[in-house]
Amino acid sequence: MKIMQKIGLGLFLLAMLSFSFLPFVGSYQLEADIVRAETKDIHQEAMLEILQPMYGKSYDSNIRFIADFNEYFNAYNEGLKKAEEWDRVIWDDYAFALTKAASTGPVGEQPYLYLGITVLLGVIGALLYILPLYRGQPEGIKNDGIFFSSMKSRGLIGILTGSWLILFYIVLYWFPEYLTNLVLMVDPLSMALSGNPASQWFLYGFVYTLAILVMGIRMFRKYRGNNYQMIRTASVMFFQLAFAFMLPEILVLLNMPWHDFKNIWPLDYSFFYDYRLDGMLGSGALGMFMLVWGIILIVLGVPIFTYFYGKRWYCSWVCGCGGLAETLGDPYRQLSDKSLKSWKIERYLIHGVLVFAVVMTAVTLANYFMEFELLGYATNELHTVYGFMIGSAFAGVIGTGFYPLMGNRVWCRFGCPLAAYLGLVQRFKSRFRITTNGGQCISCGNCSTYCEMGIDVRWYAQRGQNIVRSSCVGCGVCSAVCPRGVLKLENANEEGRINDMPIIIGNKSISIKS
Amino acid sequence: MTGLSTKSKSKHFVIIGNGIAGVTCARHLRKADQNCQITIISGESKYFFSRTALMYIYMGQMKYEHTKPYEDWFWEKNNINLIQAWVSEVDTDNKQLIFSDKTIFDYDVLIIASGSKPNKFGWKGENLNGVQGLYSLQDLELMEQQTHGISKAVVVGGGLIGVEMAEMLASRKIPVTFLVRERNFWDNILPMEEAKLINRHLLEHHIDLRLATELDEIIGDENGAVKAVKIDSGETIACQFVGLTVGVSPNVDFLKGTAIELGRGVKIDGYFRTNIADIYAIGDCAEFLEAPAPDRKNIEQVWYTGRMQGETLAYNLTQAKPVKYQPGIWFNSAKFFDIEYQTYGFVPPAWGKEFESFYWEDQGGKTAIRFLYYKSNQQISGVNAMGWRLRHEYFDNAIQKGFQLEKVISELGKASFNAEFYQPFHQEVLQQYNTQFGKSIKQSKQSFLQKLIGSRL
Ligand SMILES: Cc1cc2nc3c(=O)[nH]c(=O)nc-3n(C[C@H](O)[C@H](O)[C@H](O)COP(=O)(O)OP(=O)(O)OC[C@H]3O[C@@H](n4cnc5c(N)ncnc54)[C@H](O)[C@@H]3O)c2cc1C
Ligand code: SF4
Numbered sequence: 001m002k003i004m005q006k007i008g009l010g011l012f013l014l015a016m017l018s019f020s021f022l023p024f025v026g027s028y029q030l031e032a033d034i035v036r037a038e039t040k041d042i043h044q045e046a047m048l049e050i051l052q053p054m055y056g057k058s059y060d061s062n063i064r065f066i067a068d069f070n071e072y073f074n075a076y077n078e079g080l081k082k083a084e085e086w087d088r089v090i091w092d093d094y095a096f097a098l099t100k101a102a103s104t105g106p107v108g109e110q111p112y113l114y115l116g117i118t119v120l121l122g123v124i125g126a127l128l129y130i131l132p133l134y135r136g137q138p139e140g141i142k143n144d145g146i147f148f149s150s151m152k153s154r155g156l157i158g159i160l161t162g163s164w165l166i167l168f169y170i171v172l173y174w175f176p177e178y179l180t181n182l183v184l185m186v187d188p189l190s191m192a193l194s195g196n197p198a199s200q201w202f203l204y205g206f207v208y209t210l211a212i213l214v215m216g217i218r219m220f221r222k223y224r225g226n227n228y229q230m231i232r233t234a235s236v237m238f239f240q241l242a243f244a245f246m247l248p249e250i251l252v253l254l255n256m257p258w259h260d261f262k263n264i265w266p267l268d269y270s271f272f273y274d275y276r277l278d279g280m281l282g283s284g285a286l287g288m289f290m291l292v293w294g295i296i297l298i299v300l301g302v303p304i305f306t307y308f309y310g311k312r313w314y315c316s317w318v319c320g321c322g323g324l325a326e327t328l329g330d331p332y333r334q335l336s337d338k339s340l341k342s343w344k345i346e347r348y349l350i351h352g353v354l355v356f357a358v359v360m361t362a363v364t365l366a367n368y369f370m371e372f373e374l375l376g377y378a379t380n381e382l383h384t385v386y387g388f389m390i391g392s393a394f395a396g397v398i399g400t401g402f403y404p405l406m407g408n409r410v411w412c413r414f415g416c417p418l419a420a421y422l423g424l425v426q427r428f429k430s431r432f433r434i435t436t437n438g439g440q441c442i443s444c445g446n447c448s449t450y451c452e453m454g455i456d457v458r459w460y461a462q463r464g465q466n467i468v469r470s471s472c473v474g475c476g477v478c479s480a481v482c483p484r485g486v487l488k489l490e491n492a493n494e495e496g497r498i499n500d501m502p503i504i505i506g507n508k509s510i511s512i513k514s
Numbered sequence: 515m516t517g518l519s520t521k522s523k524s525k526h527f528v529i530i531g532n533g534i535a536g537v538t539c540a541r542h543l544r545k546a547d548q549n550c551q552i553t554i555i556s557g558e559s560k561y562f563f564s565r566t567a568l569m570y571i572y573m574g575q576m577k578y579e580h581t582k583p584y585e586d587w588f589w590e591k592n593n594i595n596l597i598q599a600w601v602s603e604v605d606t607d608n609k610q611l612i613f614s615d616k617t618i619f620d621y622d623v624l625i626i627a628s629g630s631k632p633n634k635f636g637w638k639g640e641n642l643n644g645v646q647g648l649y650s651l652q653d654l655e656l657m658e659q660q661t662h663g664i665s666k667a668v669v670v671g672g673g674l675i676g677v678e679m680a681e682m683l684a685s686r687k688i689p690v691t692f693l694v695r696e697r698n699f700w701d702n703i704l705p706m707e708e709a710k711l712i713n714r715h716l717l718e719h720h721i722d723l724r725l726a727t728e729l730d731e732i733i734g735d736e737n738g739a740v741k742a743v744k745i746d747s748g749e750t751i752a753c754q755f756v757g758l759t760v761g762v763s764p765n766v767d768f769l770k771g772t773a774i775e776l777g778r779g780v781k782i783d784g785y786f787r788t789n790i791a792d793i794y795a796i797g798d799c800a801e802f803l804e805a806p807a808p809d810r811k812n813i814e815q816v817w818y819t820g821r822m823q824g825e826t827l828a829y830n831l832t833q834a835k836p837v838k839y840q841p842g843i844w845f846n847s848a849k850f851f852d853i854e855y856q857t858y859g860f861v862p863p864a865w866g867k868e869f870e871s872f873y874w875e876d877q878g879g880k881t882a883i884r885f886l887y888y889k890s891n892q893q894i895s896g897v898n899a900m901g902w903r904l905r906h907e908y909f910d911n912a913i914q915k916g917f918q919l920e921k922v923i924s925e926l927g928k929a930s931f932n933a934e935f936y937q938p939f940h941q942e943v944l945q946q947y948n949t950q951f952g953k954s955i956k957q958s959k960q961s962f963l964q965k966l967i968g969s970r971l
Contacts, residue, residue, distance in 0.1 A: 043572050136718065145573070145685070146574055226933065264683055336608045437903070438845070438910065440856070442564065442817045444567035483854065484848075491970065492969055505907060506906075507822040507842060509829075510825065
C-alpha cells in the first residue's frame with residue numbers, strides 16, 4: 001500500500017468515527033415557542049402542555065432529551081389509550097422535529113465545519129485511497145487476495161462493517177431523532193437546493209449519492225480497460241446524481257411534489273398512494289406528466305426495453321438500489337450464495353413480494369376511486385406492514401446492511417418486486433442472453449464466484465448452454481472475469497437463445513446432449 | 515476376502531480418478547443408464563474440483579469450495595458413489611482393486627482416469643525442501659507452506675503451468691525469475707510474434723524472464739532446503755522456492771506390474787479399450803496407440819479432451835454400437851497474466867510452404883490475431899488470437915467448411931466474441947488486409963436500428 005493510500009484510509013476512518021459520534025454532541029433546550037412552531041394546530045395545545053416540564057431545562061445529551069420527551073409524550077398517549085379516547089391520541093411523530101429544533105449545540109452554528117470533518121473528510125480519504133489503486137499496473141481486472149481480506153470475505157472487519165450499516169439503517173428508519181445533528185449539518189445544502197430545511201431523508205440521499213459517486217470512481221479504477229463496466233458505471237452515477245438527488249430537490253424548490261422520474265412502481269411502491277396521486281394531480285401539467293410518465297414506464301417502458309436489452313437497462317444502468325449495489329457493493333459481490341437452495345428461496349421470496357405489492361396497490365386504488373370506507377382500514381394496514389417489512393426492513397436494513405454478509409444484491413435478488421417483474425419479461429420474452437462460447441469453459445468457477453445475483457453461471461457455461469435467467473441484472477462481471485473468454489452478454493434473435501439440451505462443440509464422435 | 519461392493523445384477527462401473535475425464539464419464543453413464551452402479555475413487559479429494567482453478571485459490575480469488583463445479587448433494591442425488599482412497603494395485607484376473615489401506619474393491623468395468631503427475635528430470639537437488647511441481651490440491655497446500663514469507667522464487671519451465679505459477683507468486687508480491695528453455699515464451703506452440711507479445715507482457719509484470727536458459731542444478735543449504743539455483747550460464751540465483759513446471763506425464767505408476775499394457779500412459783485403441791477386457795482409460799493418463807487425428811498427439815493433456823473422451827466412452831459403454839473417438843476442430847485457450855489467448859484449428863509455431871499467414875497486431879502490442887491459410891485455395895486452417903475473444907461456433911464452422919481468408923476478415927465483427935463496447939479492432943484488421951493485398955473489401959455494416967438495439971452482427 002502506498003503511503004498516500006494509508007493516509008487516505010486513516011482519514012476515512014477518522015471521518016467514520018466523527019460521523020458516528022457527532023449525533024451525540026451538543027445540548028438541547030426546549031421552549032414553548034419551539035413547540036408552537038413545530039406542531040400542527042390541532043396538537044398545539046396538548047403538546048404545549050405535555051412538554052411543559054421540559055421547558056427551560058438544558059440537556060447535555062440527546063439521549064436524555066429524547067428519553068424525557070418520550071416519557072412525557074407516551075404517558076399522555078397511554079393515558080388516553082387506557083381511557084379508550086382514541087380520537088385524542090396523537091399519532092404524529094414529533095420527536096425528530098422537536099429534537100432538531102431544540103438543538104443548541106455547535107453543529108447548528110457551524111454546519112460546514114462538521115460536514116467537513118465527517119462527510120467531506122470521508123470523501124477525501126476514500127479518494128486518496130482509491131485513486132492510486134492499480135497505478136502503474138497493466139490493464140486487467142485483479143481479484144487477488146479477496147478471500148484473504150477480512151473486509152471482503154466475512155471476516156471480523158466485514159462483520160463490523162455490516163453491523164454498523166445495519167445499526168445506521170435501524171436508527172435512520174425508526175429513530176431518526178438521534179440523528180438530528182447529522183441532519184443539521186446538511187441543512188444549508190438542502191436550503192440551497194430546495195429552499196427547505198433537511199430531513200433525515202435528505203441526509204440519506206446526500207450520503208447515498210456520494211457513496212455511488214466515490215465508489216463509482218473506484219469502479220473506473222478496478223475495471224479500467226473494460227468499456228462495458230465503465231459506461232455502465234458512469235450511467236448509474238449520472239442517474240443517481242441527476243434524477244434521484246438533484247431533480248427532485250429542484251422540483252420541491254418549484255413547489256412541485258418530490259419526484260424521482262426514474263423510479264418505477266412497484267419498486268416505488270407508494271406511487272399509487274392517495275397522497276402521491278393527489279400531489280401529482282394537483283400540480284398542473286408537470287404533475288400530470290409525472291403520473292402519465294410513471295404509468296408509461298410500467299406498462300410500456302419495462303416490457304419494451306427489457307425485450308430489447310434485458311433487465312440490465314434498468315437494474316445495472318439506471319436504478320438507484322442497483323447503483324449503490326454496483327458501486328459501494330462491488331467489493332462484496334462474491335459473498336452471494338450460489339446454492340440451488342438459495343435459488344429456490346429467491347424465487348419464493350421475490351415473487352411473494354411482487355404479489356404483495358400488486359395486491360396492496362390494487363386495494364389502495366380501489367379505496368382511492370371508490371372512497372370505500374371499509375377498505376380504508378385495510379389500505380392503511382397494508383401500507384404500514386409493507387412499508388415496515390419491505391420498504392424499510394428488507395430494502396434498507398437487509399438490502400444494504402447485509403452487503404458485507406450476504407453480498408451486494410440481497411434486496412435486488414430476494415426482494416425487489418420491480419426486479420421480479422423485469423425478470424419475468426427477461427426470462428420469457430427478451431433478446432438478451434449471456435452466450436456461452438462453445439466448448440471453451442474450463443469450469444474454473446470465476447464467473448459463479450463473482451456473480452452478485454448468486455447465479456451459478458458455471459453450471460450453464462460448462463455444458464455449453466446460454467444463460468437465460470430472470471435474475472440476471474446484466475452487470476457483465478462474469479464475462480469480465482472469465483479467463484477463457486467464454487461469456488458474452490448479447491442482444492440477438494430470440495431463436496437459439498434458450499438451448500435446454502446444448503451440444504458442446506468440438507467432439508465429432510457423437511453429438512451428446514449435456 | 516470379499517469385496518466391499520454389494521453384489522447387484524446391474525453392472526458396476528468403477529472409475530479411478532475424479533478429474534474432468536472420470537467425472538464426465540460418470541455423469542453420462544448415469545444419464546444413459548439409471549440402473550447401473552457407479553463408483554468414483556480418487557485419492558486427492560472426495561469431491562470433483564476444477565484443477566484449472568488451483569491458481570485462483572492461491573491468489574485469494576476463490577476458495578476451494580468455489581472450484582467445485584457441482585454441489586456436494588449432486589453425487590448422492592445422481593446415485594454416484596464417491597470414495598476417497600488411493601488405489602495401489604489392480605488385480606485384473608479377479609476384477610478387484612486394492613487400496614493403499616489394503617481394502618479390496620470389486621469392479622465389473624474399470625475406467626482408468628488417473629490424470630497426470632508433474633515431470634522431474636533428475637536434476638541435482640530436485641528433491642530439496644522448497645522445490646516442487648504443481649498439479650494436485652496437495653501440491654497447492656505444499657506451495658502455500660513453502661512460499662510463506664519467502665523473498666524470491668524461481669520457476670523452471672515455460673509452459674502454461676509455469677506462467678500460472680509465476681502469476682500466482684507475483685500476486686503475493688514474491689519476485690520471480692522465470693527460466694524458459696525456448697528462445698521465446700512457449701514458442702514450441704506459439705509462432706514468434708505471439709510468443710514475443712507474451713515475452714513483453716511478462717516483463718511488464720516485472721517477471722525476470724530468462725529466455726533460452728536452462729536449469730543446471732538446485733543448491734540446498736545445510737537443512738536440506740533450497741537456497742539457490744544454478745543456470746546453464748553458470749550464474750547462481752538465490753531463492754527459497756523453485757517451481758518445477760516442465761510438463762506432465764501420465765500418472766500410471768500404480769499400474770506397473772499389472773497385465774495392463776503401458777507405454778508412457780495406459781495404451782488404448784480408438785475406443786479407449788486397453789489390452790484387457792472391461793478396462794478402459796481416458797483423459798491425461800491415456801495413450802492412444804494411434805493419434806486420434808493427424809494434428810493431434812497420442813496423449814491429450816487438456817481439459818476439453820478429457821471431457822470429450824469421458825462423454826464418448828460413456829456413450830460406448832451404454833450403447834449397442836460403440837463409436838471411435840474422433841475429436842473435431844482443435845481448440846484451446848489460456849491466459850497469460852492479463853492477456854487471453856484462444857486458438858482454433860491448425861496454427862503450428864512454424865509452417866510449411868503450402869501455408870501463408872496473415873498477422874495483425876495492435877499498436878499497443880497487446881492484441882493480435884493470426885490466420886494461417888492454404889496458399890492454393892486461400893482457405894483458413896486455423897486462427898490464433900491474443901487479447902481478442904473469438905466465437906467458437908463461427909470458427910468451428912469456418913475451418914470445417916474451409917472459409918476463405920477474405921470472407922473471414924470481412925465477417926470478423928460477427929466472428930468476434932469480445933464484450934460489448936469493446937474496441938472495434940476488426941476495422942483495423944480489415945484495413946491492413948486491404949493494404950497488404952491491394953483489396954477494398956468492406957465490413958458487413960450494422961443498420962442504425964441494429965446499433966440502437968445493440969443487436970449482434
Ligand atoms: C495448474 C493446472 C492448470 C491447468 N490449466 C488448464 C487449462 O487452462 N486448460 C486446459 O485445457 N487444461 C489445463 N490443465 C490440464 C487439465 O487440468 C488436465 O488435462 C485435466 O485435469 C486432466 O483431467 P483427468 O480427468 O484426465 O485427470 P485429473 O484431473 O488429473 O484427475 C485424476 C485424478 O485421479 C486421481 N488418482 C490418480 N491415481 C490414483 C490412484 N492410484 N488412486 C486413486 N486416485 C488416483 C488423482 O489424484 C486425480 O484426482 C491444467 C492443469 C494444471 C495442473
Ligand atoms: S469463468 Fe469462464 S471458464 Fe471459468 S467456469 Fe465460468 S465460464 Fe467457465
